[in-house]
Amino acid sequence: MSTHKAPAPTTAGEQSTPLLSRLVEGLSGRYRSIPVLFVLGLIWLYFYSRNSAYLTSTNITNLSLQIVTTAILALGIVFVLLVGEIDLSSALLSGVCATVTAQLAIKSDWPLWMAILGGVATGLVFVLAEVLAIIFGVPSLIVTLGGMVILQGLLLVVLPPEFVINIGGTDFAKISSTYIPSGWAFVIAGVGWLLFCAARFRAHRERGAAADSSALVSVGVPAVLCGVVVFGAVAVLGEGRGLPLPVLILVAMLLIASYATSRTRYGTHLYAVGGNREAAQRAGIPVSRMVIYSFLVLGACAAVAGIIEASRLLAVSNSSGGGPLMLNAIAAAVVGGASLFGGRGTVWAALLGALVIGSINNGVQLLGLSTEVQSFATGGVLILAVAIDVVITRGSLLPNRR
Template structure:
C-alpha cells in the first residue's frame, strides 16, 4: 500500500493516458492542455465568456461589478437557474422539455391559491406545488415511454396545456399577492446569511472539497488506480478557499450573501453528487450516450427517462415557487415570455450537450450567470430588451457551435 502522495507503480489505468488520473500539479496542467487540444473544453469557454461580458459591461458602466448589483444578480439568477438545472437532467438523456416555464407558472399559481385563497399553511402549499410538478413529469415519462411520442411534442403540448391551467387557477385575476410577512417572501427578498456564517460556509466548502478529494484518492489507491496527489488537492482547496472568501467579502460590503442563492448552490452541489457519485447519475449519462447499449447492459432505460422528466418538472415547480416569492405574487405572466428559452439556453451555454450523455449541474449555474449578467448589464445601460434577445441568441449559437466542433474533435481523438 502506497501513501496518498506517492504514485502507485502498479496502477492499471496508467497503461492508457486517457484513463489515468493526473497526480501532481505539473501532471494536471499538462492533462488540461491535452484535454483542450483534444476537444474536451469543459467549462473553459463559458468562464471565458463571463470574463469578457463582465469586462465589457464594467467598462461601459462602473456600477455593474459593484457589490450592490452583484447581490441583485445573485437573487435574480436563482429562479431561472433552478429551471435550468432541471433542463440539464433531460438533456443528459438526450431529450428536451419545452414546458418548464408553464410548469413553473402552474406551481406559482398553486402556491398562491392554496396559501391565499384557501388560507392553508405555507408548507402545504409548497408541497402541493412540487407534487404537481413531479406528477406532470411522470405523465410526460409515461407518454414518452409507452406511446412513443417524442419529448419535443409531449412537452410542447404541455407548454400550451399548463398555460391554460395556470390561467384557470387564477380565474381571471391578474395576480394573487403573497403575504409580505410570509416566510417565502422574506426568504426570496430579505434573508441574508450573517457575515460570520458566510465566511464559515466558505471555509466548510473548501474543507469539504479537500476531504472528498482525499477520500476518492485513497479509494482509487486501494483499487490500484492512479489518483491525484495530496499536494494537488491542497492547492485546489486553497485556490477555492481564496476565491470563496474574496466573493463573500465583496458581497458583504453591502447586504451580503442571500439565503436563496445559498439554497441554489446547495441544490447544484446535491445534484452534482447524484450525477457523479450514484448509480442513477451514471445511468443518466449511459442512456444519453447510447440508449440501446444501456438497455443491453441491464439499465432500466424507461425508468431513467421517467426519472429525468420527473426531476425536470419538479425543479421547474421549485423555480416557479421561488419566482413568485421573489415578486411576492403569482400572476398570469409568471413562467411565460422568455423563461423557457432562458432556462434551455442557460443549460446549453453552461456546457450541457444537446446530443446527450454529457453535462454538469454547474452548467446551470454558469449558464444562468451568463444570461443574467447580460440582462443586468443592458438594464444598467438603459438599452431596449431587444438587445438582450439578440445577444443571448448569439451566445447560444456560439455555445452550440463550440459543442458540435468539440464533439467531433473528441471522437477523432478517441474521447467520445
C-alpha cells in the same frame, strides 16, 4: 535471422492526432468549462469598462438574485439533456406550481411548508404524465410542446377571476427577502469547503494515487481554487445585507445534484443512457426508469424556481413562467456545457450558463440599452454554444461530407 518486423504503413486515420483535434477532445471532457469562464470574464470586463458600477457588491448581489430562477430551472433541464431528451414546458410549469403554492398558502391559509409541498407535488405529477408519454414513444419535443399549451390553459384555471394573487407582506414573500448574516454565511461556506476537501481527498485515496505531487494536483489545487471562489463570493455577497437565501438554496441544490451525478450509481447510469441508450439497455441499465427520474428532477426544480420567482416578484399572475424564461433556461444549460446530444455536461453548467446569460441581461439593463440588444446577444451566444457542441460531438472542425 532477425525477427524484427518493418512497421506497417501508417494510414491517414492512424496518424497522430492534430492539435485542433486534441483541443476538441479536451473541451469535451474536464476542460469544458474553461471557454465558458473565459467568455464570462470578457462579458464582465466589457460592461465594467462601460460602467464601473457593474462589478460593485450591490450589483453582483442583484445579479445573483436575478439568475437564481434561471439557474434552478436550467439545473432541471441539464438532467433531461443528459439522457438525450428536451423539455419546452418547464418554464410555464414553474408558473403553475407557484400559483398553486400561492393559492394554498394565501387563499386557503395552509402553512407555508405544506403549500410549498403542494406546489412541488403539482410539478412532479405533471412531468410524470409527460414522461409516461415519452417512454411510450412520443418524441419529448412534441410532448413538452403540447404540455406547454396545456399549462397555458391550466394557469388560467388555477388563478382567481382577477388573474393575480398578491403575496406581498406574507411569509411567502420572505423567501426572497431573507438574508443570511455574513458571520453565518462564512460558517456555512467553511463547512461546505471542508466537505469539498474531504470529498476530493477521499476520491484521491480511492484512485490509489500515492505520489505527493499527484495529491497536490488532485486535492490541493482544487481545494485552494474552491476556497478562493467560495469565500470570495460570500465576502462580496455578504458585504451589504448578507447572503440572500435564494442563492443559498441554489448552491445547496447544485451540491446535492453534483454528488448524485458524480458519486453515485444513479449518476453513472445517467451518463450511460445519454451516451448510448442501446448500449446502456444491453448492459442492464433501466433506461426508461432513468428518463423518468430525470424528468421528475426537472419537475421539482421547476416548482422551486417558480416559487422563488413569485416570492421575488411578490405576485403570481397569468404571465408567471412566461417571457424569455424558457429560452434563457435552455440557453443557460447549453451555454454552460450540457450537450444537446446527451451524455455530456455537469450540473454546474446550469450555474455557469445562467451567469453568462444573466450577466448579459444585467449589463444591458445597467447601460440602459434596448431589449433588442439583449435578445440579439442572448440568441447569438446560444447559437455559438450549440455550434461548439456540434464540433465537440463530431470531433472535427470540418463540416460533415454528404
